[in-house]
Amino acid sequence: MATTIRALMGVASLVGATLASGIGPAEAADAWRHGVVEAKGDSGIIFMPTRFSEKYDIDLTMIEFVSSTVPVKALLAGEIDSYSTTPLVAIAAMSEGASLRFVGCNWPGMTYDLYGQADVKSVEDLRGKSVGVSGPGSAPDLFAREALRAGGVDPSEVTFANAGGGGDRFRAVVAGVVDATATSSEFEQEAEARGINVVARARDATPNFVRNCLVTTEANIESRRDVLVRFLASQMVGHAYAMDHPEETEALARETAHLAPEDTSPRFIFTEAKESNAVTPDFAIPADKLQWNVEMMQRNDRIREAFDINAFIEDGPRQEALVLTETE
Template sequence: MAWRSLLSAILLLALAGVSQAQSPKVWRHGVIEPKSDAGFVMTASRRNFGDKFGVKLETLSLKNGQIALKALLAGEIDSAETGAGEAIIAASAGADVKIIGCNWPGLPHAVFVKSDIADVQGLKGKAIAASAPGSLPDLLIRSLLEKSSIPMADVRIASLGGDLDRYKALTAGVVDAAVISSEYVPIAPKSVRLMLAGRDVIPNFMRLCIAVSGKTARERPDEAARFLAAEIAAGRYAVSHRDETVALTREVTGMKPEDPRPEFVFDETVKQRDFDPDVPIPMNKLAWMQDQLAKTGNVRHPLDLAKLVDPQIRSQGLALAGN
């Protein structure tokens, strides 16, 4: 619509605040270490999508969402891609954090097991690789065990960093099961199999959201909106340009041409709609996640989730990107 294009142009001029003679402001965005989905999250910075919106994006790779959130709250980065659960836990404990959109509302993770484990009940007495308390892997496995009426005391949960760490632990026989990305399906040895896709077990579970500090939301909302507009525009481009996105994934990760994971992950992500460029804020899913975190003891004082989100920054970002 013409009026939408006009609104986008007006907002861009009003919010940019950067003259042609000035260099764009640097915006430091923390993401979880690049994997086979790197093309989706790195397009904005690697392909200079921030230039149009008056921001120079710098993407920093961090081990996991918990570390990303700590870096955000310490002021080391301006925004962070972090687990929705981790943001809820931090906010319930008093951290001043705001979710401005969720770019990964879907759940590509799954429970992989040794091939001799037939079903969920077979996890009793086994060692399971997850991650930090409140993280995606931790909450997924706890929710699965609860749904299957398996007491936590009947399993051993090992916190083992990132997906690659957990995958290596499983294939080496250090653990019996692991919560990892489904990207390992095409390369997993016969001794390991995907037992359950996370989305089939807990469809309300969200993978990742984009967060800023409360201070940034209050004092630099226009700058945050420009950053988000760049992410939205880049995400839309990424999902509609398969070859370029896959090529960027290989560029970022160094994966060899014969590695099938970049193509597999792109196709699965688009098919399942695990990645949403328009960064929605599904309050019903956030509420479900907080309930689960309260059940597992990760959240002791549930918060008003309306105070955790800043939909206005998202609205401005969408308008700038061309709603």
């Protein structure tokens, strides 16, 4: 069984919402609550594992959040068991002593762009203009800052504005609310149709950025390791299936994100992820890239001191999950 809850207003209502989904102690399968950022064109890949949770005796609840900065708060509050989004918010919490661990990276390739209005044809054109992000220290915020630097513009030369989730930020550019934004590359085709320019791509400007990793608590690893291993196995199998079945993955994205028939983002993001090997179903953890992200965050004054990321990587459950997927 798998359930989806949209907790887009924040954390407070999650406990009641999860209980209302039908999960309870009488269920034979083990309950697991997994947080993700709100469904977009990439949701066919992200949500495909829900179809494999029952195979591994996992009663899965997928909880959507409007921003990548919120799931870590829910995890630390004990309202979810894991989440998959940018590793940056976890790194920030780890730097403050949070007992969080990276247990896999499902989407290490950074399929992200910096978009600008029609008069913004290059990064240099952003001097004195506004850039929409989803909050300080978020992936859009830090990617935008690094993309600006790569293009020869100091971040102090632009104004950053909170413009909501990925889709909201793109629409803010279209509406002229902000001059530019950083968000998923899945909007490229719509951008072209609307006269919006792509002024930087993550794979060129910031190749060491990581888009999504799975994070849980040290306590979950110690007390629910078997459940975590089976959850990871279902995620691995689901991601592998998604990348091998493009039409089914696109259909799931349209259903999950309620996309219009003319929306081409599911096909675009799938093709880009496939061609660039951005999605890795074995969930290998790129420690070297994560270490770069730690140092990048210090450079941007988002953490006080850099630290060794290896102390916050727990690869054992992933390795066990790989064995489990190979034996079934």
